[in-house]
């Protein structure tokens with residue numbers, strides 16, 4: 001199902017549960033602003049390449065719009081729209097003072113050199129710099145982008161507006177130790193990146209999973225996990241779950257899928273993945289068909305890659321008892337219905353992966369104050385936000401007799417609707 005149709009369907013169901021005025025419902029659904037820009041760059045061989053970039057600013061009733069920038073060949077306007085809308089509800093669920101936005105460029109980052117990616121990022125920033133800003137719209141990393149991308153945006157934006165570290169979050173924190181160490185020795189943040197942001201979405205997934213499992217008298221230690229995607233979110237979720245005693249039995253990325261019923265050694269898998277640009281060929285498990293990963297026998301399934309991967313084609317075959325949506329909109333509404341009938345419990349994206357934007361908020365706050373928190377403080381605050389978010393979502397489930405997705409949607413939509421009404425419409 002089209003991502004925008006799916007997201008809007010969830011929104012409309014929440015609006016109905018809340019008894020929202022139909023005019024207000026319509027105004028909340030229409031994006032504040034949609035930007036589409038042409039980005040042409042000279043490639044390293046001297047030929048030209050043109051790409052289309054998008055930034056959709058969905059809503060700013062609760063504060064500056066906030067959301068990542070995705071570089072992926074499947075980026076299209078409807079998907080960016082859906083992701084921007086999800087950001088609006090997500091920041092409201094997390095109860096941080098932001099609205100929602102999302103951006104993307106239709107490109108294959110793996111096929112571009114580092115200098116081509118830099119040129120593309122700078123051209124995109126030149127085209128949108130007047131429409132983003134510390135108090136208007138604050139981008140961050142998403143699929144295919146990373147802290148280096150944010151540093152280029154910061155630099156390009158600063159040429160027009162003066163040095164402005166708070167204009168993007170997810171900026172680099174350089175570690176003096178190896179990438180795969182869980183506790184690097186020294187971390188250096190030269191451009192205002194927050195300690196803990198790199199791991200934040202995965203860490204938020206860990207906290208969210210702990211909160212959900214506790215409701216069922218279970219803990220990370222007694223569960224078997226399958227994770228789709230081994231990038232920023234998937235690899236950090238795998239590391240932290242494994243460090244907490246969970247057994248990660250299967251993982252996939254674009255290069256393949258790997259399984260070990262005794263539990264994968266995540267530290268070794270990460271090292272292999274960095275050295276070989278993917279998990280394919282890892283000797284600590286057997287290679288399996290990536291298309292069967294989501295239907296592997298496990299307790300907890302964590303999609304941490306693309307949207308729409310759990311759909312009516314495979315929902316019936318899913319064996320997990322819990323699905324933690326680390327990716328954005330991994331589950332189609334049709335699959336939601338099938339899974340709900342099977343008794344599968346789904347922790348929705350707008351709560352489950354909100355750890356990233358929550359620590360982005362901490363980064364923005366630190367930049368504005370010109371003050372840096374230590375990592376223990378970042379992680380402790382993140383835990384407070386994730387724990388409170390879970391309680392709030394459960395409260396809405398009780399009030400509206402609904403599942404966790406509708407609990408999260410009604411929570412987010414209600415907060416945004418209230419802010420909108422409070423601000424009023426007088427011209």
Ligand SMILES: NC(=O)C1=CN([C@@H]2O[C@H](COP(=O)(O)OP(=O)(O)OC[C@H]3O[C@@H](n4cnc5c(N)ncnc54)[C@H](OP(=O)(O)O)[C@@H]3O)[C@@H](O)[C@H]2O)C=CC1
Nearest residue numbers: 142143144201229230231232233253254305327328353356
């Ligand atoms: N980064 C963040 O802070 C946040 C991200 N999210 C969401 O989490 C998801 C992952 O984002 P992030 O980790 O940042 O992105 P990354 O680009 O860091 O990683 C994406 C991962 O997904 C893999 N992948 C891509 N396509 C497939 C596929 N068809 N099957 C299996 N694996 C695939 C990639 O493989 P390969 O590397 O081999 O290409 C990579 O391992 C996205 O949905 C994103 O919107 C949500 C909240 C915050």
Ligand SMILES: O=C(O)CCC(=O)C(=O)O
Nearest residue numbers: 067068140142356357360
């Ligand atoms: O950190 C952020 O600002 C946004 C992260 C993001 O894009 C997301 O939560 O989907």
